[in-house]
Amino acid sequence: MEVITKLLNNYYYFAAMILFVIGFHTMLTHSNLIKKIIGMNIMDTSIFLFFVSIGYVRGGRAPIIQEGAGYLYVNPLPSALILTGIVVAVSVTAYALSLIVKLYAHYGTMDADEIAIIRAREER
């Protein structure tokens, strides 16, 4: 019971972890390269969600400090870091997709297994 209460109180961490595992699994098991890239993005997004929720303070406001107002502010650092993380994820995705386009031009398929079959046939 205690475990369930803990999970419900921290549901955003829980959701992030589930997304992480979904992305990880998609990336490793699907043979379609586009699906692999989608899995990679799900995984990255889950980490971003996790990171941002670390900085969240319940009832907090955006950290634009007003003197003497006595508001509660959220931690801005994780959000700032994640901006960098998003940029990195976007560039990796763009690069991976451009490689897939080239690969499609060479093999006529986006499936890693089919590419392996084609290569094995040619080497024989």
Add this chain to the structure above:
Amino acid sequence: MSLHLPVLIVVLLLAASYTVPLLDRYRRGLTLPVTILSLITAFISSLYLLYLIGVQGPFVYHLGGWPPPWGIELYIDYLAVYMLIVISSIGLLVIIYGAKDLLHEINEEVLSWYYTLYLLLMASMIGIALTNDLFNLFVFVEISAIASCGIISAKADRRCIEASIKYLILSALGSGCILLAVAMIYMITGNLNFDYVAAALPEALKLYPYNIVIALGLFVVGFGVKSALFPLHVWLPDAHSSAPSPSSAVLSGLVIKIYAVALVKLLFRVFPPQIFEAIPILDVILFLSVFAVMAGSIFAMVQDDLKRMLAYSSIAQIGYIFMGIGLFGGRALTGGLLHIFNHAMMKSMLFLAAGLIIYATGIRNLKDLKGIGVRMPWTMGAFAVGAFSMVGIPGTSGFISKWFLALGALDLNRPFYVAIILLSSLLNGIYYFPIIIDAFFGTKVDPVSEFRDVPALMLIPVLILAAGVIFFGFYPKPLLDLVNKAISF
């Protein structure tokens, strides 16, 4: 002025990498000199930093003048400077070789983009060596991941593209693990600076042990994928064998090791020693490294392709470095870190020598190499030196690092690992010696019809590296002093 030097090395290489495409448009002849000049400057600056920390001891540099915990901090200690020297010296020699070799391996239009990626890779590796901040580490790791995939796919060959997408996906997986680990650490300590995290972790270990254990596991997996630790090595053979020869040399020689160094920094400077009692992570690394050492050699034996064989041999050799980490406590870590430089020298030399053979004759298959030593005595001579060093013949630098690994295993009363080192050396001999014997004494079955003369500019870096392997085999003292200072955490 000298205080800004550490960050200036990174900034210089980054600035040079962005200038090169501009130069390509207006003054194409200048791209190569700019690349080489910036790497020479980086090398000289690294030597100066070595002198500087010899005089005043390790020091920190605050980016933008912001002290931690707000700003990013660079920590210039012996380990960082050691890696700086390794990276800039090998990187310089490889690009001098690449100046001629790349002309026939990749299209002329993308040549200066190759230099851009190469400089980015160098800058990011130097950044990984210097940084003292977890998130900064992640950013540099990602830059180097993209740049190292880029220098594989620069060759417009479909095998290279396939290899680089495989590498990119697995290395993105590793980066994801690293970022999640950083999040876990930040969650409980509220800091990203190595020293602040290290100060907070012993206390946090009592409150949130699971977080730290998960973070540690994710770091090991993330950096393990990137440095091709045995069961996570699947991307390496394709990537390193199909890439252009200078890329193979740099990827096998430098890139896989910088991640091992990052892991060393995290394991021994950030995580508290109590964690090694809580979970046997060092034993796990040791266990995997034994498999790496054996399996890499066994896979290498059955290869026909010269560069593919060298790539599998890299898996075995990275195993030695991880064995040094796993046998922490004695002299083994000295051997492991020494092997970073030694293997960087010999493996980049072997890949460059293989590149010379491919350049001159177009031969990649091991069976066709009979009698090549008569045609290319210098190249095969260097190859022989590298092969001896891989096996660990006394008088070559490979012997010194294996010697210290074995001594370290005995320090910890684990003679089993001495046997493993001996056995794997024999396995190395099994696949390296036939090549040399065939090359020099094999009767030439099929006379090589096509033969291009090798430019001196390509041969000189190989010979310098071969001379280095022999020199540090007989006189390892300066390196040993440096490494011993580097591991005094």
